[in-house]
Amino acid sequence: MRKLLFQSVLSRPLTEPAPSPDDAAVAELATELGQAARRRLGRSLSIREVDAGSCNGCELEIHALNNAYYDVERFGLRFVASPRHADVLMVTGPVTKNMREALERTYHATPNPKWVVAVGDCARDGGCFAGSYAVVGGVSEVVPVDLHIPGCPPTPVAMLRGLLALLEQADANAVTS
Amino acid sequence: MPSLIDLTLEGRKVEQHAPWPRVVVDASVWTFAASELAHGRWSLLGLWGEPATVHMAIMDGQTAGIAVISLDCPNRRFPSVGRHHPPALRLERTIHDLFGLSAEDSSDVRPWLDHNRWGVRFPLGDRLDALPKAAPYRFLAAEGDGLHQIPVGPVHAGIIEPGHFRFTASGETVVRLEQRLGYVHKGIDGLMTGASLERGVRLAGRASGDSTVAYAYAFSRAAEAALDLRAPERAVFLRALLAELERLANHLGDIGAICNDASFALMHAHCGVLRESVLRAAGAAFGHRLMRDVIVPGGVARDIGHDGVEAIQAALDNIRLRFPALVELYDNTASLQDRTVDTGTLKASLASQYAAGGYVGRASGRSFDARRALAYPPYDSLRFDVPVLNEGDVNARVWIRVREVEQSLALIDQILSRLPQGSIRKEVPLGGEVREGMAIVEGFRGDILVWLRLRNGLIERCHMRDPSWFQWPLLEAVIENNIVADFPLCNKSFNCSYSGHDL
Numbered sequence: 001m002r003k004l005l006f007q008s009v010l011s012r013p014l015t016e017p018a019p020s021p022d023d024a025a026v027a028e029l030a031t032e033l034g035q036a037a038r039r040r041l042g043r044s045l046s047i048r049e050v051d052a053g054s055c056n057g058c059e060l061e062i063h064a065l066n067n068a069y070y071d072v073e074r075f076g077l078r079f080v081a082s083p084r085h086a087d088v089l090m091v092t093g094p095v096t097k098n099m100r101e102a103l104e105r106t107y108h109a110t111p112n113p114k115w116v117v118a119v120g121d122c123a124r125d126g127g128c129f130a131g132s133y134a135v136v137g138g139v140s141e142v143v144p145v146d147l148h149i150p151g152c153p154p155t156p157v158a159m160l161r162g163l164l165a166l167l168e169q170a171d172a173n174a175v176t177s
Numbered sequence: 178m179p180s181l182i183d184l185t186l187e188g189r190k191v192e193q194h195a196p197w198p199r200v201v202v203d204a205s206v207w208t209f210a211a212s213e214l215a216h217g218r219w220s221l222l223g224l225w226g227e228p229a230t231v232h233m234a235i236m237d238g239q240t241a242g243i244a245v246i247s248l249d250c251p252n253r254r255f256p257s258v259g260r261h262h263p264p265a266l267r268l269e270r271t272i273h274d275l276f277g278l279s280a281e282d283s284s285d286v287r288p289w290l291d292h293n294r295w296g297v298r299f300p301l302g303d304r305l306d307a308l309p310k311a312a313p314y315r316f317l318a319a320e321g322d323g324l325h326q327i328p329v330g331p332v333h334a335g336i337i338e339p340g341h342f343r344f345t346a347s348g349e350t351v352v353r354l355e356q357r358l359g360y361v362h363k364g365i366d367g368l369m370t371g372a373s374l375e376r377g378v379r380l381a382g383r384a385s386g387d388s389t390v391a392y393a394y395a396f397s398r399a400a401e402a403a404l405d406l407r408a409p410e411r412a413v414f415l416r417a418l419l420a421e422l423e424r425l426a427n428h429l430g431d432i433g434a435i436c437n438d439a440s441f442a443l444m445h446a447h448c449g450v451l452r453e454s455v456l457r458a459a460g461a462a463f464g465h466r467l468m469r470d471v472i473v474p475g476g477v478a479r480d481i482g483h484d485g486v487e488a489i490q491a492a493l494d495n496i497r498l499r500f501p502a503l504v505e506l507y508d509n510t511a512s513l514q515d516r517t518v519d520t521g522t523l524k525a526s527l528a529s530q531y532a533a534g535g536y537v538g539r540a541s542g543r544s545f546d547a548r549r550a551l552a553y554p555p556y557d558s559l560r561f562d563v564p565v566l567n568e569g570d571v572n573a574r575v576w577i578r579v580r581e582v583e584q585s586l587a588l589i590d591q592i593l594s595r596l597p598q599g600s601i602r603k604e605v606p607l608g609g610e611v612r613e614g615m616a617i618v619e620g621f622r623g624d625i626l627v628w629l630r631l632r633n634g635l636i637e638r639c640h641m642r643d644p645s646w647f648q649w650p651l652l653e654a655v656i657e658n659n660i661v662a663d664f665p666l667c668n669k670s671f672n673c674s675y676s677g678h679d680l
Contacts, residue, residue, distance in 0.1 A: 067452070097295050155466065
């Protein structure tokens with residue numbers, strides 16, 4: 001273990017400032033997201049993820065946000081274990097009828113001010129599961145949605161971009177209200 | 178001892194069912210099959226319904242012979258299999274929830290997927306209005322001095338799928354765990370009915386996100402079996418390439434995540450980097466990080482270019498360079514071993530009774546791997562080992578994954594070096610009036626079964642059975658007498674699917 005840790009100290013971090021197009025997007029997001037988050041919430045935004053019926057594909061990519069390449073915590077974005085600690089709910093999936101109440105209760109357990117981000121194509125309108133006897137539909141049928149990030153599933157970069165858009169929108173609202 | 182062949186001679190053989198036989202039997206043969214399952218002579222592969230029929234897929238473990246037996250139930254009842262063979266219980270409860278067919282004399286008649294929230298009962302059978310008020314779900318009793326209950330979920334603390342766990346604990350020790358699933362039931366079986374193959378394979382690829390390749394693979398092979406169609410050679414090899422990349426990514430993620438549940442974040446961070454390298458290579462090669470919607474009936478939807486091959490080879494080189502040090506770290510960290518060794522031990526007898534697939538079965542002495550036992554192409558011409566251990570603990574399930582990572586690396590090398598030239602997709606014929614097909618494909622989690630019936634080219638009925646059906650109940654068994662704090666570790670080492678199970 002010591003060897004591995006020592007190597008990590010000596011080697012460059014994997015977190016990307018590298019020059020390929022995707023990498024450039026991440027680097028650009030790093031600055032923008034950092035500034036917007038700081039203006040609105042000081043340094044941090046706590047996110048609670050809720051799977052309201054997804055196939056688990058979106059969860060896999062949300063997990064990837066935490067790996068060394070995307071390192072979402074450097075932007076002040078942090079996944080938390082309880083809605084009581086959260087500013088943002090990231091909701092995935094077509095909302096199933098069996099999850100409807102759990103989603104509502106999670107929403108009501110989240111303190112104000114709060115934002116809801118619907119992640120993935122199913123979360124918009126039920127996607128390919130729309131019309132099933134077991135599915136309510138998109139997330140906005142159950143709780144108010146501030147932002148939708150499309151994709152099946154969205155890539156981690158697309159999710160970072162979406163969170164940035166949310167921060168800007170929240171900022172604009174704060175100015176006008 | 179009668180063989181499966183004898184059993185299939187007892188009934189009326191259904192034409193146009195491929196590749197294994199399906200026979201319509203009477204209640205006595207059905208019950209005989211249930212008792213053979215109970216005596217461990219055969220394994221249950223699946224049990225599913227139609228509006229007035231039940232089907233059961235059975236495998237003879239010795240010969241890997243497979244058959245489907247079907248029983249008509251004109252009076253909406255069928256003899257319970259679960260009464261003799263507990264692995265069938267949840268499947269029977271599901272048949273009742275969806276089709277309204279009752280398992281006679283079953284020891285468990287509680288609902289399973291139906292939480293009384295659909296507004297309708299028996300959605301795929303003769304529909305009835307939902308009950309006015311849902312009766313509270315009766316969890317199994319656990320009685321004794323000083324026992325307390327811990328309800329967990331459906332919304333969990335991590336970024337994972339929803340489900341409910343009801344622990345009964347005596348101090349720190351778990352006396353009983355009972356699962357309550359069905360929260361992510363989307364009605365996929367219902368959506369399949371009447372769908373085209375094109376829509377069907379998209380739905381199949383969204384049954385369980387981490388197994389999107391394996392599901393599309395199994396669905397496509399089932400459709401091709403029904404239509405007597407063979408995918409082009411290049412597509413056959415590309416499918417295996419996709420399947421092994423998926424296995425590699427998931428195993429790497431799991432190895433890190435299991436260690437993370439023992440608070441050993443270093444492994445998690447490094448394994449996460451390796452997983453990401455596989456996903457990026459997959460994205461470069463096939464245009465989608467999870468390789469979704471690439472496998473379709475008739476072949477594959479997109480070819481791999483020279484750049485894609487190079488990206489995959491670079492990812493493989495990187496894993497070969499870095500993975501051994503991580504395995505060594507896992508093996509030599511006493512505090513981590515202290516958590517994983519002898520934790521959550523699954524007995525070989527239970528693994529065999531439940532015909533547990535994947536790393537869950539193979540860590541407990543059950544050597545079944547569909548790639549080897551059923552040897553579907555191209556695996557019949559590729560060299561690989563099927564690692565098997567007997568310890569059955571969390572540690573063994575980690576080591577099976579480690580060994581399978583190594584095997585997948587070697588398999589991808591072989592596939593890339595032998596990738597045939599030529600077309601990647603064949604036209605899918607409409608087929609005759611009624612055609613039935615079945616396929617079993619080894620996903621990273623275990624064997625996925627897909628059965629379907631096509632009528633004039635449309636899906637009349639499609640059933641998909643996730644390996645988790647036979648793994649979830651075993652998680653209840655292994656946690657007994659372990660401490661509550663070890664549950665995440667046990668759970669992650671099983672990594673069962675919620676969505677694939679709930680459908």
